[in-house]
Amino acid sequence: MSGTKLDQIDRKVLEILQTNAKITNAQLSKEIGLSPAPTLERVKKLETSGIIQSYHAQLNRERVGLGVTTFVQVTLVGHKKQVTESFVNAVREIPEIIECHHITGSGDFLLKVIARDISSYQVLMLEKINEIEEVASTQTMVILSTFKESKVLPIP
Amino acid sequence: MSGTKLDQIDRKVLEILQTNAKITNAQLSKEIGLSPAPTLERVKKLETSGIIQSYHAQLNRERVGLGVTTFVQVTLVGHKKQVTESFVNAVREIPEIIECHHITGSGDFLLKVIARDISSYQVLMLEKINEIEEVASTQTMVILSTFKESKVLPIP
DNA sequence: ACAGCCTCCAAATAAAATTCGGATATTGGT
DNA sequence: ACCAATATCCGAATTTTATTTGGAGGCTGT
Structure with missing residues (x-):
């Protein structure tokens, strides 16, 4: 083939x-x-063949009432397999977390999180994300503006 | 309307x-x-009305030979408007940078960068990104694995 | 040179999007 | 509560698009 x-x-x-x-x-x-x-x-x-995985509509976040996007660095309480698995399962249940990556460097995970506004974001963090048992600490980077968001990969 | x-x-x-x-x-x-x-x-x-902005095919990165994705925190040499503008213009010319966000917190910008493999990534950083005049320092987070990558925003 | 395989094209067919006219609801003003 | 204006809906006709088909090159390996 x-x-x-x-x-x-x-x-x-x-x-x-x-x-x-x-x-x-x-x-x-x-x-x-x-x-x-x-x-x-x-x-x-x-x-x-799976090279094209799927097709998606891209929305204007502001226009649907989602004005805040953040990246959150998460440190877990440990690094056992069980801890990571529970954390990931909790993450899957939270629709405002649209990306979750396991990363090298300081912190264990990097999340991309969407919220209506800063105060909704605060509630989300306090009541959902920081409530996840396995989360030891978080550090948020709020996106002030986005200069590039390309959907086109540079195929080598 | x-x-x-x-x-x-x-x-x-x-x-x-x-x-x-x-x-x-x-x-x-x-x-x-x-x-x-x-x-x-x-x-x-x-x-x-612009609520739906566009439609995109999503590819399998591995299958097109792009095995490495990273987030890069970038600190610039200053914070004048001119510095930021030059930096952003340079970023736009680099297709491997698929996202560029101005953020709060440590560092000034967060980039999402795609490369074929670690050694291609190294070359890209040395020869392209760290060569941008306005870049003072960078810190890379390599994605080890991605547990969630939702294309569906939680519309409030 | 030729068998096997792949890619291509033009044209027919099938499926889907789009348009249209008019019926039915919803809204806002009095 | 009534009426007019507006928005939303449906079924059916029409147009556009996707898909299938059969067969013509062209490349590869022997």
């Missing part, structure tokens, strides 16, 4: 679909210089 | 489209309990 190797056309397809997932197959085929049939075939292959 | 207020059906539409942007209008209409015509009308209104 050739599903593993990407040629130049595949890369172009991926770049375009990362930028604009709603493009029609006909338009996509023009931009990559093929006819619609093989274009569709390539896209389907990228989807079924 | 009622384009500003979201009712319960709009929220459902937004949740579904954040989860799966490729759903057909017919299927979406079933899930929200309306017929296709008004369903489409709602989606179009959400798009033209």
